[in-house]
Amino acid sequence: MSTPEPPFDLLVRGGLLVVPGGPAGVTVVEGDVAVRDGRIVGVGDLPHRSAGRVLDATDSVVMPGLVNSHMHECLERGIFEDLPFTRWLQEFALPKDRAYEPRHQRAAALLNQLEMIRGGTTTFIDIFRHPDQAAEVAVSSGLRAVISPQVIDRPPGPGETLEANLDFVQRWQDRCPRVRPWFGPHALYSCDEETFAVMSEEAARRGLGMHTHLAESGAETAEIVERTGLRPAAYLDRLIGPGHPVLVAHGVHLDAADIDLVAARRWAVAHCPTSNMKLGNGTAPVPEMIAAGVTVGLGTDSVMTNNDLDMFEEMRLAALVQKLRLGDAEVMPVGQVIGLATTASAAAVGLGGITGSLREGAAADLIVVGLDQPHMWPVQRGELSNVAEHMVYSAHASDVRSTVVAGRILMEDRVVATIDAAEVRDLVARETADLLIKAGILRG
Numbered sequence: 001m002s003t004p005e006p007p008f009d010l011l012v013r014g015g016l017l018v019v020p021g022g023p024a025g026v027t028v029v030e031g032d033v034a035v036r037d038g039r040i041v042g043v044g045d046l047p048h049r050s051a052g053r054v055l056d057a058t059d060s061v062v063m064p065g066l067v068n069s070h071m072h073e074c075l076e077r078g079i080f081e082d083l084p085f086t087r088w089l090q091e092f093a094l095p096k097d098r099a100y101e102p103r104h105q106r107a108a109a110l111l112n113q114l115e116m117i118r119g120g121t122t123t124f125i126d127i128f129r130h131p132d133q134a135a136e137v138a139v140s141s142g143l144r145a146v147i148s149p150q151v152i153d154r155p156p157g158p159g160e161t162l163e164a165n166l167d168f169v170q171r172w173q174d175r176c177p178r179v180r181p182w183f184g185p186h187a188l189y190s191c192d193e194e195t196f197a198v199m200s201e202e203a204a205r206r207g208l209g210m211h212t213h214l215a216e217s218g219a220e221t222a223e224i225v226e227r228t229g230l231r232p233a234a235y236l237d238r239l240i241g242p243g244h245p246v247l248v249a250h251g252v253h254l255d256a257a258d259i260d261l262v263a264a265r266r267w268a269v270a271h272c273p274t275s276n277m278k279l280g281n282g283t284a285p286v287p288e289m290i291a292a293g294v295t296v297g298l299g300t301d302s303v304m305t306n307n308d309l310d311m312f313e314e315m316r317l318a319a320l321v322q323k324l325r326l327g328d329a330e331v332m333p334v335g336q337v338i339g340l341a342t343t344a345s346a347a348a349v350g351l352g353g354i355t356g357s358l359r360e361g362a363a364a365d366l367i368v369v370g371l372d373q374p375h376m377w378p379v380q381r382g383e384l385s386n387v388a389e390h391m392v393y394s395a396h397a398s399d400v401r402s403t404v405v406a407g408r409i410l411m412e413d414r415v416v417a418t419i420d421a422a423e424v425r426d427l428v429a430r431e432t433a434d435l436l437i438k439a440g441i442l443r444g
Contacts, residue, residue, distance in 0.1 A: 008042070008051035010035040010407055015057030015368065016387050017043065018229065019358045020343045025335020026388045030381070033062055035364040038406040041195040043360060046115075053409065055402055057368050061387060063338075064358050065122025066311040067364040070211075070249040070270035070299030072128040073151070075104060075113040075432045077303040079441075084378055085217045097129060097158035099439035107424075107431035108444035114419045115141060115309045119397030120367040122405045123356070125247070125270075125349045127184045127211050128302075129160065129282065131168045138179050142410045142418045146244060147172070147347045148211040150182030151199075153192045160184075160196050173206060178406060180208070180252035180350070187213040187222055188232055193239055200240035202302035206412065209350045212236070216250035217281045233258040237265060245350045250275075251289070251301065252282045259285065259292045268348035271340065273317040275301030281327045286318070287332065297345030298326065298337075308344040310397040315341050368373065368402040369395060377438035391394045 012033040019027045034042035034049065042049075081091040105128070116124060123144040126134050131149040138145035149168050152159025161166075165183055172181040183199040185191040191212075203210050215221055215232045224232045233254060240246065244268040254269075256264065263270065271284050289296050298318055299308045318340060319332040346356025355365045357421040364419075371379050375394050402410040410418050436442040 002090065005049070006036070006390050007032040008036050008049060010055065010364070010404070010409070011046070011049065011051035011111050012055045012062050012404075013061050014254060014370065015062035016381070017041075017145055017358060017389055018061050018063035018338065018391060020335070020339045021357070025333065026338050028385050029385045031307030033358065033366060035404075035407040038364055038408075040358065040360055040362050042363050043358060055368060055404075055409070055412065057159045059371050059392060060401060061369040061371065062358070062366060063369065063391065064342045064356050065367050065403065066120050066341050067297065067349065067351070067356050068116065068121050068124040068299050068309065068347045069247065069268075069345040070272055070301060071112070071124055071126060071309065072302035072304075073105070073108045073126050073134050074128065074302045075111065075129060075428060076151060076437060079436075080304060084322070085281055088279065094155065094285070096159040096435070096439045096441065097142050100129040101192075101438075102130045102133050104431050104435045105133040106137060107427045109134040110424045111428045112139040112309060113143055113302070114416060114424055117141065117419065118404050118412050118414070118417050119310055120369065120403055121309065121311055122365040122367065123346065123349065124401060125182070125211060127186075132171070132180070133161070135179050135181075137174075139176050140418065142178075142405050142408050144178045144351070144355060144363070144405055146209075146211075146351070147338045148182035150184050150186050151195060152186045152190045153195055154190050156345050159186055159190070161199060163201070167317035169202070169206065169208065173208070174327055175418045182208055182350075183210045185210065186233055187220070189220055196236075196239040198370060200244065204243035206240065208306045209247060210240065212249070214248035214251055215253040216276075217279070218253055221253045224244060231255070231258055233261050237261060238390045242412050247297075247348050249280070249301075250284060251283045252276050254285060254289070256288070259267065259289055259294065262289070263292040263294045267296060270297050270298045270299040272301040272314075272320060274314060276306040277317075277321070278305055287322055287326065290336070290419055295347050297348030298340040299345075308397070311341055312391070312395045312397055314400070315392045322333050324346050337392050338347050338388060364407040365405050367400050367404070371400050371403045373399060382389055400443060
């Protein structure tokens with residue numbers, strides 16, 4: 001007599017599964033996803049099996065949770081608008097960052113992580129202030145996070161210090177399986193050479209990664225060339241060694257030689273199309289990077305420069321801006337774009353093979369996206385399926401019905417279980433006002 005198989009912890013039943021990979025870049029099949037001990041243990045037709053919890057995905061898409069490969073957990077949405085990048089950074093962003101206290105950062109982390117859960121982002125990398133606050137909120141929110149303290153040497157005050165980053169890594173490495181510390185030198189123009197060298201050595205020694213900004217603006221690129229005689233990618237290469245993951249944000253002004261260097265060093269690039277457009281920095285050469293073998297993920301950047309954390313919107317713009325830039329409607333097809341927001345972004349943040357996919361053995365980080373709103377109609381199945389296309393060109397963050405991380409349901413039927421939205425709304429209003437008063441932007 002055979003031993004009955006144990007029940008699943010969670011069964012996501014009856015959905016249209018959008019699976020990154022394959023010749024077309026994405027496959028759409030009808031079926032179920034089974035979860036046990038935080039991992040996916042079955043994908044496809046799974047009839048007559050019991051489960052502790054069942055999520056009904058009828059008339060919905062089930063896909064890997066989205067991975068945000070570059071963002072800052074900030075409070076200031078809609079405040080410093082319509083400014084050139086250099087002025088925005090030097091006169092507003094950095095002076096305001098000096099005023100951040102742990103209390104403000106906790107409010108920012110709650111706000112951003114609530115928005116990400118509601119919008120189907122299950123993993124993110126944060127580079128900003130007071131990293132313990134962001135990490136602690138991620139422990140309770142249930143999200144998967146990589147936290148890289150934003151270290152700034154010049155000017156002093158608006159960022160963390162090298163010593164603070166080292167201490168944070170010491171406290172958080174191996175502390176929570178969902179929350180990983182990284183090193184976060186802000187940029188080549190704001191950190192000393194020694195900071196990059198020490199971080200690189202420590203990252204290699206500890207098996208961790210490094211996240212920084214690179215070639216985001218034309219002004220930045222010109223300043224680095226004038227000061228060092230090297231383009232930003234070559235200068236970064238001179239400062240850091242091999243042996244650890246490197247994720248650079250933006251890469252807007254990488255030329256062909258830069259791209260070859262980035263590919264040779266196996267650095268990943270976080271593409272942030274909305275932020276790049278809003279700040280007038282240009283459009284990153286993403287198809288050229290991908291053709292050269294660079295891992296390109298997708299990020300939102302902060303609520304200051306986006307102004308939301310909607311990864312569906314980021315997918316849509318990632319596709320459209322390249323078609324416009326190159327005058328070629330065939331570049332950045334749907335399957336490739338979905339890969340940017342899932343498997344590629346996961347690889348970019350050092351979690352390739354762990355999250356970002358819908359396959360047996362992967363972490364059970366997945367989302368259920370409703371097809372019940374008119375902007376998602378008609379839904380075609382079978383040979384003329386348009387389901388993957390809807391995820392890139394039609395869907396919004398608000399279409400996400402349920403969010404699951406490591407098998408835990410963080411949101412079901414659009415109700416978040418791990419963060420109290422009403423409390424966060426009141427907290428964010430108070431702490432934002434306090435922050436802006438301390439920064440001298442509002443009168444007390």
